[in-house]
Amino acid sequence: MAACGADTARTLACRDGHAAAQLKLISIAVIFITSVVGITSPVLLARHFQGKPAYDRATLLIKCFAAGVILSTSLVHVLPDAFAALSDCHVASRHPWKDYPFSGLVTMIGAIAALLVDLTASAHMESHTAHSHGQYEVLPVATQEEPDTKKPSMSIELKVEPVAGAVSDSGGGHSHEEMVIRLKQRLVSQVLEIGIIFHSVIIGVTMGMSQNQCTIRPLVAALAFHQIFEGMGLGGCIAQAGFTFGTTAYMCFMFAVTTPMGIVLGMILFSVTGYDDSSPNALILEGLLGSFSSGILIYMALVDLIALDFFHNKMMTSNSWLRKTSFTALVLGSISMSILALWA
16 A cells, blocks of 8 residues: 655656646657557558468467557556555545455456457357358259250259348358358457557546656656557457458547547546546546456457467467467567556
């Protein structure tokens, strides 16, 4: 628990609202640009390899790097910050926050909520694809059992046109399986973006409410690198999911603007309420939202990214070199993001 005492002279000297506001305006532009670079890099890289023999391997390696980034983000960045916010002396000295470890509870709720969304969407997806798959039956329309002297014996097959967005199974069982996998990848990307957006809003609002220029100044550079790596993590999943151009652009845009919008929201909240980043109410909100998003990110990283690729991907299980390389990419992603915890 942090000790509560009077502000030191250095802390008082650092609290300069005007200088802090200037730094926040700079950070909005810097973080937006680095976020765009981070999330579009794997998407553009995947499009560059698309149609080439190395495309599948490249997207798999990008996704494994992304999994390491997301896992480190949840366990090294988000969860410790959530615990620290709810264990702050201004919060932990009050009921009910001092009576129960709410950070762990809300993290568990976030993971279970992600599982529920995953199960519900998967069940809906399976029922939808099964219904669509059942409409591709080959129907005998006319069969002449007795030969006709004027017309040759013939049979006609009528195949119902597939509904929009569905894949015909006339080429075998692989098309149906691939469609289910692609829908699963899209679900993972969308749920993952929700968890990351929670985290980005928390970062932005916390910086926007802060009046300590000594804290904001190093955060600008640290968060710039943070957004690059986190954007690469999400962008890798988006690239493999194979969204349309419009959906991909929308998801990239939402990630890029969330943290800057959070900074603006934090500045507005401070001007309206007077709450800064050390306010008990702000710390409680930061702790609860951080814990919830951490639970989502932990589930997504371990279940829908790491376990799915390392244990259920045919390329991975049949190629030992690719498996080792993918594991190396996973470790590099986690190390890269973990090092940033020294500054942000």
